[in-house]
Structures are given as structure tokens and as C-alpha cells.
Amino acid sequence: xxxxxxxxxxxxxxxxxxxxxxxxxxxxxxxxxxxxxxxxxxxxxxxxxxxxxxxxxxxxxxxxxxxxxxxxxxxxxxxxxxxxxxxxxxxxxxxxxxxxxxxxxxxxxxxxxxxxxxxxxxxxxxxxxxxxxxxxxxxxxxxxxxxxxxxxxxxxxxxxxxxxxxxxxxxxxxxxxxxxxxxxxxxxxxxxxxxxxxxxxxxxxxxxxxxxxxxxxxxxxxxxxxxxxxxxxxxxxxxxxxxxxxxxxxxxxxxxxxxxxxxxxxxxxxxxxxxxxxxxxxxxxxxxxxxxxxxxxxxxxxxxxxxxxxxxxxxxxxxxxxxxxxxxxxxxxxxxxxxxxxxxxxxxxxxxxxxxxxxxxxxxxxxxxxxxxxxxxxxxxxxxxxxxxxxxxxxxxxxxxxxxxxxxxxxxxxxxxxxxxxxxxxxxxxxxxxxxxxxxxxxxxxxxxxxxxxxxxxxxxxxxxxxxxxxxxxxxxxxxxxxxxxxxxxxxxxxxxxxxxxxxxxxxxxxxxxxxxxxxxxxxxxxxxxxxxxxxxxxxxxxxxxxxxxxxx
Amino acid sequence: xxxxxxxxxxxxxxxxxxxxxxxxxxxxxxxxxxxxxxxxxxxxxxxxxxxxxxxxxxxxxxxxxxxxxxxxxxxxxxxxxxxxxxxxxxxxxxxxxxxxxxxxxxxxxxxxxxxxxxxxxxxxxxxxxxxxxxxxxxxxxxxxxxxxxxxxxxxxxxxxxxxxxxxxxxxxxxxxxxxxxxxxxxxxxxxxxxxxxxxxxxxxxxxxxxxxxxxxxxxxxxxxxxxxxxxxxxxxxxxxxxxxxxxxxxxxxxxxxxxxxxxxxxxxxxxxxxxxxxxxxxxxxxxxxxxxxxxxxxxxxxxxxxxxxxxxxxxxxxxxxxxxxxxxxxxxxxxxxxxxxxxxxxxxxxxxxxxxxxxxx
Ligand SMILES: Nc1ncnc2c1ncn2[C@@H]1O[C@H](COP(=O)(O)OP(=O)(O)O)[C@@H](O)[C@H]1O
Ligand SMILES: [Mg+2]
Numbered sequence: 001x002x003x004x005x006x007x008x009x010x011x012x013x014x015x016x017x018x019x020x021x022x023x024x025x026x027x028x029x030x031x032x033x034x035x036x037x038x039x040x041x042x043x044x045x046x047x048x049x050x051x052x053x054x055x056x057x058x059x060x061x062x063x064x065x066x067x068x069x070x071x072x073x074x075x076x077x078x079x080x081x082x083x084x085x086x087x088x089x090x091x092x093x094x095x096x097x098x099x100x101x102x103x104x105x106x107x108x109x110x111x112x113x114x115x116x117x118x119x120x121x122x123x124x125x126x127x128x129x130x131x132x133x134x135x136x137x138x139x140x141x142x143x144x145x146x147x148x149x150x151x152x153x154x155x156x157x158x159x160x161x162x163x164x165x166x167x168x169x170x171x172x173x174x175x176x177x178x179x180x181x182x183x184x185x186x187x188x189x190x191x192x193x194x195x196x197x198x199x200x201x202x203x204x205x206x207x208x209x210x211x212x213x214x215x216x217x218x219x220x221x222x223x224x225x226x227x228x229x230x231x232x233x234x235x236x237x238x239x240x241x242x243x244x245x246x247x248x249x250x251x252x253x254x255x256x257x258x259x260x261x262x263x264x265x266x267x268x269x270x271x272x273x274x275x276x277x278x279x280x281x282x283x284x285x286x287x288x289x290x291x292x293x294x295x296x297x298x299x300x301x302x303x304x305x306x307x308x309x310x311x312x313x314x315x316x317x318x319x320x321x322x323x324x325x326x327x328x329x330x331x332x333x334x335x336x337x338x339x340x341x342x343x344x345x346x347x348x349x350x351x352x353x354x355x356x357x358x359x360x361x362x363x364x365x366x367x368x369x370x371x372x373x374x375x376x377x378x379x380x381x382x383x384x385x386x387x388x389x390x391x392x393x394x395x396x397x398x399x400x401x402x403x404x405x406x407x408x409x410x411x412x413x414x415x416x417x418x419x420x421x422x423x424x425x426x427x428x429x430x431x432x433x434x435x436x437x438x439x440x441x442x443x444x445x446x447x448x449x450x451x452x453x454x455x456x457x458x459x460x461x462x463x464x465x466x467x468x469x470x471x472x473x474x475x476x477x478x479x480x481x482x483x484x485x486x487x488x489x490x491x492x493x494x495x496x497x498x499x500x501x502x503x504x505x506x507x508x509x510x511x512x513x514x515x516x517x518x519x520x521x522x523x524x525x526x527x528x529x530x531x532x533x534x535x536x537x538x539x540x541x542x543x544x545x546x547x548x549x550x551x552x553x
Numbered sequence: 554x555x556x557x558x559x560x561x562x563x564x565x566x567x568x569x570x571x572x573x574x575x576x577x578x579x580x581x582x583x584x585x586x587x588x589x590x591x592x593x594x595x596x597x598x599x600x601x602x603x604x605x606x607x608x609x610x611x612x613x614x615x616x617x618x619x620x621x622x623x624x625x626x627x628x629x630x631x632x633x634x635x636x637x638x639x640x641x642x643x644x645x646x647x648x649x650x651x652x653x654x655x656x657x658x659x660x661x662x663x664x665x666x667x668x669x670x671x672x673x674x675x676x677x678x679x680x681x682x683x684x685x686x687x688x689x690x691x692x693x694x695x696x697x698x699x700x701x702x703x704x705x706x707x708x709x710x711x712x713x714x715x716x717x718x719x720x721x722x723x724x725x726x727x728x729x730x731x732x733x734x735x736x737x738x739x740x741x742x743x744x745x746x747x748x749x750x751x752x753x754x755x756x757x758x759x760x761x762x763x764x765x766x767x768x769x770x771x772x773x774x775x776x777x778x779x780x781x782x783x784x785x786x787x788x789x790x791x792x793x794x795x796x797x798x799x800x801x802x803x804x805x806x807x808x809x810x811x812x813x814x815x816x817x818x819x820x821x822x823x824x825x826x827x828x829x830x831x832x833x834x835x836x837x838x839x840x841x842x843x844x845x846x847x848x849x850x851x852x853x854x855x856x857x858x859x860x861x862x863x864x865x866x867x868x869x870x871x872x873x874x875x876x877x878x879x880x881x882x883x884x885x886x887x888x889x890x891x892x893x894x895x896x897x898x899x900x901x902x903x904x905x906x907x908x909x910x911x912x913x914x
Contacts, residue, residue: 459652
């Protein structure tokens with residue numbers, strides 16, 4: 001006597017949401033990327049061919065570019081891992097008063113506009129940089145050049161080691177101390193303990209950090225553009241090819257993009273494979289208490305860390321300081337003033353307005369779509385939501401220049417003539433930066449017991465109303481925290497903006513890039529300072545709202 | 554007015570796995586009914602089907618005769634107390650309790666009055682303006698309880714409400730819950746894996762195993778007259794003693810050892826090996842014939858003494874003796890003979906694991 005189908009699932013609002021979000025993703029992510037795939041295997045007449053890839057692999061020049069990319073990204077990753085793990089270990093295991101501040105400063109160096117580092121380093125160590133000049137004038141030293149590969153690597157490390165640091169410290173904080181104590185009881189020495197117990201457990205997190213560093217290094221556009229001079233990498237190649245192919249059909253740029261995407265995909269798959277082999281599921285019971293050290297030891301331990309953090313922050317300090325210096329064209333001259341600020345507020349108001357208005361509109365979309373997506377992927381799991389989850393991460397791991405290219409190709413024909421409009425910029429920001437919001441919101445949801453929502457339904461409140469009365473308020477800190485991170489990343493976004501902008505839709509990051517390229521350092525510094533200040537303020541709000549429950553990476 | 558609850562051949566599957574397998578139960582109006590069984594036997598699954606959170610794969614559930622399969626969870630008029638309390642963390646104690654009344658659009662003054670009453674009943678009135686994070690486990694439990702019954706539901710469901718409390722508080726709270734249920738007269742379905750708790754609070758108990766009902770009965774029935782080996786072992790403590798059974802006429806003779814045998818009545822004839830289930834307090838030391846053995850350890854527990862006895866056939870048995878009934882505690886190592894009251898034991902047919910003793914109605 002089967003009464004099947006008696007409680008057939010009603011077609012509820014969430015099934016509808018799933019469909020809507022899925023369609024939006026297909027239109028805004030899958031379709032543009034598929035146009036890149038299509039372009040990469042066709043010629044300008046639309047005929048199928050592999051000649052674009054052939055061109056890449058048969059010219060020594062392009063092959064060198066690939067090699068260069070691997071070189072910079074490789075060294076950046078190795079050194080970032082060493083620095084990040086070391087600092088995370090020191091800060092999590094020993095008791096320092098200044099821990100919170102240091103943590104905040106490290107995050108800040110992560111949240112800076114990507115090319116600010118390059119620009120400041122040029123100011124300091126460039127051909128006519130202050131340090132270079134001073135060293136020559138005072139001591140007669142000629143410093144090694146900052147331009148080229150090692151310059152790129154240095155700038156990358158300063159900006160990207162925080163990824164490894166953040167991943168590693170959260171993992172170190174979630175090791176149950178009994179695990180290490182057990183090893184200690186068994187007589188393992190401190191080093192053995194670290195190598196045999198601590199390290200294997202945190203290695204998935206270190207790996208995650210390393211992968212993120214590598215991918216960021218592959219995607220970063222501003223730094224190699226500014227400081228690389230003739231040293232070309234894939235991200236700059238995509239841009240250059242696109243620029244030189246403007247008006248034509250950008251087939252070769254698409255092929256290069258495909259190679260970059262393949263590189264990222266291989267890396268992510270390798271990471272997944274490693275994680276599947278090793279699965280330590282830590283349920284944190286009691287994180288180890290930090291050890292108190294004598295003053296002497298404390299200084300020995302902390303000083304190098306302070307030094308690294310300071311160097312990483314140097315660019316921002318330089319930027320803020322120089323923004324108040326007097327300028328004469330490309331030269332800084334004696335005296336301090338607000339001239340640079342006056343200049344940007346008279347000549348570059350549009351960029352400032354655009355940055356804030358685009359980012360705010362994008363944030364509204366991210367919050368609405370992000371909360372719904374977080375809810376359906378956590379609470380209404382199905383095959384579709386699994387696919388949504390994966391698709392949504394694509395624009396996050398694909399270099400901005402590639403995503404920008406994809407959007408231009410896709411949205412520059414009927415029915416969407418969006419190239420050069422604010423719409424395409426906002427669309428790009430939304431899909432590229434929404435993962436921060438989604439991840440933070442779903443993290444909050446996962447910690448929230450399902451039964452709380454059921455209790456509300458049980459008390460006679462319909463599922464729809466329950467979402468607004470119970471779920472949303474409880475999820476809100478997660479959404480807000482995530483949205484703040486999304487926003488900071490949005491106002492700093494250069495690599496996709498530079499592909500998409502026109503005179504009308506220029507943003508601050510693009511304007512800074514242009515000003516630096518024109519050697520107009522004062523105005524660049526003033527704008528960069530405004531971005532940094534925005535980031536600092538929002539990070540403080542973030543700390544208040546998230547109460548340490550949302551991870552930055 | 555509270556409901557009767559009819560559960561008819563309810564089936565719930567997770568993939569290929571059948572968590573609830575054609576269960577049927579009739580629950581009376583105002584009854585305190587308990588689903589008891591080991592962890593994973595499907596208690597929560599069945600309870601959630603009643604609450605409307607689980608879609609069923611077969612069968613029907615009716616409240617006072619009307620089938621509610623198609624009534625969504627929020628319209629079932631059920632109160633539920635969750636295992637983890639599920640208090641709304643962003644609301645005060647009072648707001649938590651008033652939540653359901655507001656949803657029902659009860660007039661303000663009445664919400665006020667009923668909330669205050671509920672707070673009094675579970676004795677947390679002084680805490681009404683606190684946030685849940687400022688409450689202890691026991692206090693949160695009281696909030697969850699008040700929030701569920703304040704809406705005067707027609708059925709009250711509780712899923713292991715006491716399992717997160719410490720032992721002492723658990724005993725205290727179960728008395729509170731029982732009294733409250735008596736006062737309000739709400740039909741209550743209570744889930745627990747703790748047999749002692751079930752015996753203490755229930756009017757009737759359904760003992761469950763692997764998605765099936767093993768026995769439904771009053772606490773006394775399931776304790777004294779277990780339907781099968783599982784129930785005998787799960788509820789209270791039972792000694793399982795092997796014997797040879799042979800039915801002749803209306804009587805069955807059980808031979809336990811060479812010099813000890815008893816006569817019992819069974820519902821059907823049996824010939825061959827069988828198992829006797831006997832409670833520790835239904836075993837006695839015997840001066841003459843009985844099962845021979847040796848005391849391995851005796852534990853003095855105040856009101857009674859617990860003996861562990863190793864029989865000559867190699868079985869370990871437990872025997873409880875009330876302190877008031879005997880003079881002194883027997884020493885470890887003493888050789889003893891054990892016997893039991895044939896009318897108090899249950900005879901199990903090992904082939905079906907069913908109890909076949911005839912207790913005479
Ligand atoms: N959502 C689910 N998906 C798959 N299996 C489940 C799910 N919920 C419960 N089960 C399985 O159903 C069985 C009964 O679970 P449950 O009703 O929670 O047991 P109990 O409450 O008696 O401990 C268990 O074996 C459990 O693993
Ligand atoms: Mg359960």
C-alpha cells in the first residue's frame with residue numbers, strides 16, 4: 001500500500017531561485033568564457049584552426065613569456081611559503097602583545113591595490129629612486145636594478161605572502177593541542193614534533209595558500225607592466241595582444257588566455273588530488289595556548305617578523321607620505337602640500353566617482369545574489385547547487401585580464417552592446433568578487449544549526465518568512481563581512497578594469513596606473529592613499545562585524 | 554483540544570537505506586508516548602516525519618482522524634523541542650517564547666500574559682531579558698520547552714531533550730517535563746535512547762530497533778513482559794541463561810543444570826534449546842538445588858547489593874539482593890546455588906528470538 005508522491009515537494013521559491021541563479025551564471029560566466037574557447041580555436045574568418053596555439057608554441061618569444069611567468073610565479077610561491085609559514089608559526093605559538101596589530105597590518109598589505117607595490121619600489125629603488133640616488137651620492141654604491149624579474153618577484157612576495165600566512169595561522173589555530181602533547185609524551189623532540197605532527201596537519205592549508213599565491217602571481221597584471229619593463233609575462237601578453245588586435249578578432253589573445261586558464265586548472269586539480277589523498281579532519285577542541293617567552297627571546301623571534309611586515313607595508317607608507325609632497329610634473333620637490341589631492345579632485349573626479357558608484361552597485365548585486373546563493377548551496381543542496389558552487393569560483397581563479405577579454409568579446413554584439421559601458425564593468429566586478437561574499441555567508445550558515453530554522457517553521461512561521469525573520473538576521477554578519485572584502489577587492493581591481501574601461505568609465509585603479517605610466521607620481525599617490533584609507537576603514541568595520549569568524553582568504 | 558495521533562505503515566528511506574520501515578502506532582489523546590531505541594534506529598526520522606520536516610516514502614499520519622501528509626510543517630500546529638534546543642540566538646528569552654504566539658497573530662496583551670505564565674511554569678521568569686548565550690544548558694532547555702508549549706500545540710514532540718544535560722539536571726528536568734505534560738494534557742511524543750528515562754516519564758513506550766517497532770506497552774509491561782530478546786536486553790538488565798525446554802501437555806519443563814529444572818507455561822510448544830531471560834532481582838540464592846556457581850565480585854550499593862556470579866557452565870550472571878531483605882553481604886569467592894521464580898522469567902525461543910512465555914493474560 002504505497003502512497004508514493006503524497007508529500008510531493010512543493011515548487012517553492014528556492015527551486016525558482018536555483019534556476020534564476022543558474023541562468024544568470026550561464027549568461028555572465030559560462031557564455032563569455034565559451035566565446036574565448038571558440039575564438040582560440042578559430043581564425044579571424046571563424047574557421048576552425050589550431051594556428052593560434054601553433055603560433056604560441058613555435059615562437060621562441062612567446063615560449064619565453066611562458067617560461068618567465070613560471071619563473072616569477074614559482075619563486076614568488078616558494079619564498080612566500082617560507083615567509084608565511086614562519087610568521088604564522090611565530091605569531092600563533094608565542095605570546096606577543098602586538099599580535100592583533102601585526103595581523104591587521106599583514107592583512108592590509110594583502111588588501112592594497114596590486115601595483116602600488118611596484119610603483120613605490122620604483123620610487124625607492126628605481127633608476128632615479130631615493131634610495132638608489134642616496135646610496136650613490138653618499139657611498140658611491142650602485143644598487144642592483146629593481147627592473148625585471150627579481151623586481152617583480154620582490155613586489156609579489158610582499159603582497160602575496162599574507163595568503164600563506166592567513167591559511168597557515170588558521171590551520172595552526174585549529175590543531176588540537178592534545179595531538180602535539182601526545183607527540184611530546186611519546187618523547188618526540190620539538191623539531192621532530194613539528195615535522196611529523198604539526199606540519200602534515202597544516203600542509204593542506206599551506207598548499208591552499210601556495211596555490212593562491214601562484215595563481216595571483218600568474219594573473220597579476222600591473223606589477224609586471226610597471227616594473228618588468230621588457231620582461232613579459234602571460235598576463236601582460238594577453239593585454240598587449242588584445243590591444244594590438246583591437247578591431248580584429250582577438251583570436252591569439254584568446255589562445256594565450258586558454259593557456260593561462262589551463263595553467264590555473266592544472267594547479268587546482270593537483271591541489272584537489274593532494275587533498276583527497278590526505279584528509280585530516282580536525283575538529284578543534286582546544287587550540288594550543290601560546291607560549292610566553294623571556295624578553296630576550298621575544299625580541300629575537302619578533303624582530304625579523306617585524307622587519308618583513310614593515311617591508312611589506314613600505315609601499316603603502318611611501319604612497320601615503322608622497323601623496324603630501326609637492327610635485328613639479330614628474331618630480332617631487334621640496335615642501336609639503338595638498339596639491340596632489342586638489343589636482344585629483346579637480347581633474348580626476350570622474351575616476352573617483354566611478355570607482356565608488358560602480359563598486360557600490362556591484363556590492364548590492366553581490367549581497368543579494370550572494371546571500372541567496374549561499375543559502376541554496378548550503379541548505380538546498382542538489383546537483384544544480386553543486387554546479388553553481390563550482391561555476392561561481394571560475395571568475396575568481398581566472399586572471400582578470402582573461403575575464404575582461406571574455407566579457408568584451410561576449411558583450412560586444414547583439415543583443416548586448418555593453419562594451420565601454422558601466423554595465424560591463426559592474427558585471428565584471430560582481431562575478432569576479434562575489435566569491436568572498438558567498439563564502440563568508442555560507443560559512444556562517446554552516447555554523448548555524450538547521451534546527452533553528454526548523455524551530456521557527458514548527459512554531460507556525462512559513463519557510464519564506466522564516467528566511468527573513470531567522471536565517472537572514474543570523475547570516476547577516478557573514479554577508480556583511482564578505483561584502484566588505486568583496487568591496488575592498490573591487491575598488492582595487494585593475495587587471496579586468498584596464499581591459500574594459502573607456503574614458504567615461506575609468507576607475508581609480510586604472511587612473512593610478514595611467515598616472516604612474518605618465519610619471520605623474522603625486523596624483524597617483526594621492527589616489528592610492530584614498531584607496532588605502534578606504535580599505536583600512538572597511539577592514540576595521542570588518543573586524544567589528546566578523547568577530548574573527550570569517551577568514552579573509 | 555489535543556489530538557490522537559495515528560501513524561500508519563509509515564516508510565522513510567534514505568537512498569536504498571530504509572530508516573523507518575512500515576511503522577504503525579496509535580497514540581491516545583493526552584498520552585505521554587515515548588519512542589525508545591538505540592542510536593540510529595530511526596526515532597528522529599519518525600519524529601521529523603510527524604513534524605513535517607521529512608518527506609515520507611509511504612504510509613500516512615493522521616491527527617484526530619484527518620490525514621496530514623499534505624499539510625506543510627508550519628501549519629501542523631505541533632510544538633517541538635529539539636535535541637540542541639535550537640533557541641533563536643538573536644532574540645531574548647522572552648522574544649523566543651513569544652515568537653510562536655506572534656506568528657499566530659495572538660493579541661498583544663494575551664501574548665504578554667501567556668509568555669509570563671510560560672516563564673513561570675519553567676521557572677525562568679528572572680531570566681526573561683537575557684540573550685541565549687548568557688544561559689546555561691539547563692536554562693536553554695527550559696526556554697525551548699516553554700517556547701514549544703506556550704503556543705498550546707495539539708501535539709508536542711521532544712527529541713532527546715535531556716541528552717545534553719548532566720546526570721543530575723536530567724533527573725530534575727524529566728520530572729519537570731512529566732508534571733508539565735500532566736498539567737497541560739498535551740499529547741506528547743518523546744524520543745530517547747535512555748531506557749531509564751523512558752520508564753520514568755512515559756505512559757506508553759514503543760521500543761524500536763533498525764526502523765521497526767519491537768514492542769509497544771506501558772513501562773511496566775515492557776519491563777516485566779518483554780516481547781523478545783532485544784527488549785529484554787535493552788530495557789533494564791537481563792541475565793540470559795541457556796536451558797533445554799520440552800513441552801509436555803500444558804506444561805514446559807526447563808532443564809538448566811543437571812539437578813535444577815523448573816516448570817513454566819508457554820504460548821506454544823517447544824522442544825530443544827531455549828533461553829531464559831531473568832532480571833537480577835528475580836534471581837535468588839538457594840540453599841538446596843539451583844544453578845551452581847561462585848561469587849566473583851560483590852558491590853554494596855546501599856539499598857541493594859549487586860553480585861556477579863560465574864556459573865559452572867561458564868556464564869556470568871548478575872543478582873541483586875535488597876539490603877533490607879538479608880542480613881549481611883556474602884564474601885567474594887563463596888560457592889553458591891542460584892534459582893529463580895518461574896513465573897517471573899521470560900522464555901525465549903532462540904530461533905525467532907521471541908518471548909513465548911504464557912503470562913496468563
Ligand atoms: N538525512 C539523512 N540521510 C541519510 N541517512 C540518514 C539521514 N538521516 C538519518 N539517516 C540514517 O537513518 C538512520 C536513523 O537515523 P535517526 O532517525 O537519526 O536515528 P535515531 O534518532 O534513532 O538515533 C540512521 O542510520 C541514520 O544514519
Ligand atoms: Mg536522534
